[in-house]
Amino acid sequence: MDWQACLDEIHATLGTRDLERVERAVRAHGEGTPPEIVDKMQRPTVLQIRGLTAKPWHDRKDFSWVPAFEAATDGVLAEFLALETAREGPIDYMSGYGGGDDEGGWRAWMLHGDGRYVAESTARCPVTADLLRQTRISPGDAMFSEFLPGTIIPLHCGGSNAVLSCHLPLIIPSDCAIRVGTQTRGWQKGHVVMFDDSYLHLAWNESDKRRVVLVFEVYHPELTDLETRAIDIFYDHTARGDDAVA
Template sequence: MEALDEWLTTVREENAAFRAKTGAIKLAAFRAISYLLAMPRRLAKAVRGDGWASSVHDHQLPWLPLLPALKTTPMRDLRDHPWTQRLKQALPEIREELADVQRSFSLARYDSDLNPKRWTAYYFYLLGRPVREHLAACPRTAELLRQVPHNSFHVCFSAIEPEGSLHPHSGPINGSLVAHLGLEGCAGARIWVAGKSAEYRDGEVLVFDDSFVHWVEHSGTQTRYTLMVTFWHPELTWLERIFLKRVVRTAR
């Protein structure tokens, strides 16, 4: 994308505004608690010689301070997340239910107001809360979601119109990852994560770390539909997961 440096500046400014609104005391408490809860992982990595600190990447810009000592990879290897095969296997059933609810999509929470080709979504979970009427309308998809390790932050059907795009942005924390299952109309759709791109394909899964600045562009002729599933970074402890779930429920 052209003028990426300008977009990175915009993301930094948006995150700075969020942190200013959150307040220095809450951010300091978040940082202190996250470092305390991460101590077992930090010690284990230090013993193995992996070092104590998280690596730093210019494009990794979550809203909240980085959680320490987590593996940092913008695009993830599917072999590290074998449960994503369940998404692929359920593709025919998910598509059937998608067709039943396509007219019920609404403006996505993070849609770009700079792009007239809107990003719309049909939420199953948002910021830790279930959307019960949508789960009831798609019982087979709801059952699938009970079988995979989603964290309920942002789980939905997602749609981007032909020639549409989603401007560069980042997610709230580096402890949550994202899986996208291509459902239909994926030809011509591409995602960039930290400047590296990958093509969407019908029936295939992409996994990435949305704490890195990322964006989507769709040059195809059909609306691109995906199933979006957020899930925990596998290196998090169960205490960190409980803590982060409480934090994100109150974010933005």
Template sequence: MRDGFGLRILRSLLVGYTRLVRRVAPAGAIWDVGRFLGLGALEAGWMSVRDEFDGLEQARARHEFEDVAGMDLGLEGSWQAHFLVEQGQALPAAASCPATMALLSQIQGLRGAYFSVMGPGTLLRPHAGPNASILRAHLTLRTPEPIGAAGLEVDGRRIEHRAGEAFVFDDTYLHSAWNRGASERATLMLDLQRPLPAWFRPLDAAVQALWGLHPARRGGLARLIELDAARNG
């Protein structure tokens, strides 16, 4: 679907769906980590996750988020990743992270997982995600000093990265991210299925089928697999 009439219709449908979801399952821009089974265990095991991230850094090349997305993300600076799970499918890097994958297996509704690395002096300008079915979570592994040098602002609320702590937010709200520090900020970033009433889930499944036509989604897994094979063999 090219950036024409059809894409404009799809974007309008997704905006309308976001409004509907917020009425059906209201929770606001920032969610309680305790609502998600398995995130507490992930926080408790964060040092094992960090150690596996460090090992992956030595073994595999990172990917640029914009290369994987195939589009401009409104980025100033450097934002890269090691992808473990995409669209529910484990990727080759996951084999190097058994402890992390064991912890992720306990998380309900996991749809994506990747180590996200934001370079010093990076800004991700204010934007809003298009898919209301997904919530985003971060487990902070490394963050520059002082506290607040790296963080997000979601719907006017500031979140500061702190090593070993997780947070969950709804990225359909306007949000931005930054690293104003002198070192990299590294997190384990998760895509989570938004909790929805059982009666509403068939509609969500239908909307997700349409979401597969969006440029941010269409061909993303195949593109990632191809890029990873080229960079990491």
């Protein structure tokens, strides 16, 4: 990635003040500098913003947008059930995480990615799309995520501590859970959970029924609005094909 071109665009768009943390992170990424180890379970190998509180799980009560999502759970679920009958169908999301014996067990209906909404899907899901648009989501993936019965997602991590992965549980059988760092939690329908996916994590569905959640990303709450806009530009540079963000 041409990190200097990325910084030049950040400065041309946003100025040069109060962006030191993002500038350092972009430069470190471009130069291949290893991340600072804060927690051995955390591996932000693509973009590490230093100084952010590092913890595997975050409290949904700290985010003002959560009640709107939780109140709309039944409407979001209804839109998913309608969407899954559409011609486009899901993608195999497992293939990006090593595949293995459970390849095909993690399927996704994409709503957003690389900073852009998927027009066909969001047109079919107006309630869900409005919720996402009214929330400061990151440029990353937003999707309906399905684990088929018996699916085990291998240990993996996202590439940046700048974002939190958020789940709105929709269809939740027993015997499914997610471990982030060393802490394991389950899902409960209609109760948002959020975690820092730069921590090593894995998930499983050991039931005989499918598990479905709405997944999206928001920025770490300790980032300023200016910093998130700068990180948007970084993600846009990577989406152009310079390199990939996990």
